[in-house]
Amino acid sequence: MTAESNEPRRARIGLVVALAAALALLCCGGGSAAFFLDGLNGSTTSQAFGADCGKKGLVVDPNHTFDRIGSLDDAQMRNAATIIAVGQKMNVPPRGWVIAIATALQESVLTNLGYLGARNDHDSLGLFQQRPSQGWGSPEQIMDPQYSSRKFYEHLVAIHDWDKMRLTDAAQAVQRSAYPDAYAKHESLAASIVNKLADGAARAAGSLVNLRCVFPGEISASGWTVPVSAHIVSGFRTPDRPSHFGVDLAVAKGTEVHAASAGVVITAECNAHTSNGGPWSCNIDGSTAIGGCGWYVEILHAGNVITRYCHMVRRPEVTVGQTVTAGQLIGYSGSSGNSSGPHLHFEVHLNGDSSNNGAIDPVPFMQQMGVPLGVTAPSGAPSP
Template identity: 45%
Template sequence: MLQPTPPPKRRGRLVRSGAAALALFAVAGYLAVQYVTGGAGAPGCKVVSGGSEGTTYEFTPEQAVNAATITAVGTARKLPERAVTIALATALQESTLRNLDHGDRDSLGLFQQRPSQGWGTPEEIMDPAYSAGLFYDHLVEIPGYQDLELTDAAQRVQRSAFPDAYAKHEPDAALLAAALTGRSAATLTCDGRPGATREKGPDAVRAALVRDFGRAVFQPAGATAGDASAEPAAASRDGGGGGADERTVTLPVAADSAREADEDLRERGWQLAHWAVANASSLHVERVSYAGREWTAGSTDSKWAPSGTRGAQGAERAAGAVRITSMR
């Protein structure tokens, strides 16, 4: 039986009610996206595959900083890229790479570790470098962890109620690990918009480097722990005579030995360069240069462009140092 057509006034109320409901759904969807990404707008960072497949992963500056810290802590311990990939996938699942001050029961931080289960004090767990180090402590105790399925290795550390959840993050974690360990060159970029932080300038850059890598990050190849060259200078000057010199931190590409392979040195350089870009918003970094390439905050697509007058290939062979210039 056909229903009578509602009178015009009622039909208007129905339209308005429907529009209001759609608006509420849109707001709820927006808030859900912001909760997941941890950002107030579009992601500001992107990593692309170094191969021909062209896969990408976009993420926020907050996530970039935490991913760079997790990676730096792992490589400072001489752990393989596989360990870093497992750690990044775990943090993507547990916290979406955000340093959460809440969670299930008393879970906290990047890895949602619980003080009541012996993972440390709340203050310790909320320190990304500490929590990453503790995750690696447990990971390396697992026999043959590099040969396990990622979700199996992560679950043996985390003891999660959702043991299969880590696997879906492996592709993104692998992209991040390749860039942040330096194996994949010039593949991580950020827009470099300054965040709401008082940390800026070369001293803030040095402090963050020591926090993530340790003081050995300032050692040139072949230096020993007691060398004066291992200490960061109050202001790194490159001798160019420009105002940027006093704002520039110059990092030697550190190695265990002066005879270390060129490929290892190149990867170390790109790790430091990508670390600086990942921290650009929080530390107000204006420019990062390495191996004949330069990233500049706010430039079109934030790409790594050729720098200087020498060709990129020639500069790549004589990579030299990583230079991190702060904003004025």
């Protein structure tokens, strides 16, 4: 099912990995979609919480000429468009398109690969390197991008909670590759491709007949959600707080805090301390005289993105090494550690760097993921 044993494929995959890394840096440097916070009236139109997140009823035409992304050529872009178009016909939500394209990037670099002789990985063929001997269809069927896309989606949607899983886990559940973690590195590029071909649909929720921007509490096609629905009361590195490396979200003590995206918990502990470094309990309220995050959680996501959630009221509901889904409950807000009152302090770090050097402004990053911070959910909006 994997194409790793093939030198030409490996070279193309290396090129796409580099492209994905460049796009990840580009999307997180502030070049995000323009979101606006008016019109919060409970509307379910695609403009309820922002712009540029897909269009209801949009149909992607693979025969259309698309602007290229990086080194992807016209044939690769058409194959990506075919994957999306088949997903639309099957009423698969945009999250499925992202997973499918990321899978095809890993397996074939969006190239409809035929039999390559001794270099072939078993009898794997086509965009998804499906094997006739494993019941995926005849070689002629698998070499049809529409057929192979449909077969991928049929297997994907049969997986329980596939849309909440880590992309690499959902893809692996379909592909059963010898390299189960390989798909994760293509998530950012796959989302960029969906945004390019489907007018920002990777920032959306819903299906072809109900495509719209996400409400707080929903999961975008990029696989992200807001940790809490709340207004921002303190921003990232403001003039009066230049060492504030996240945003503060105003929520009452005991509010559920949710994982912003699927990933693996890498920290779940108390680090409160006095000004001279002495111990301080995280089970009582802190103050501005206390140091540290209090009870806090860090999660490592695809693309080496880390999110941090500080000042929880009690020990987190997750443990180090635990895999969490997007929107999963990870703890309850509070005021432990360096805190002047109940709230959630939320940070985003790039390149797997959990230090202050890796911190970026969470607001444009989360906008790019389709889940703007600082917006409260309208009446009747779903919970994670």
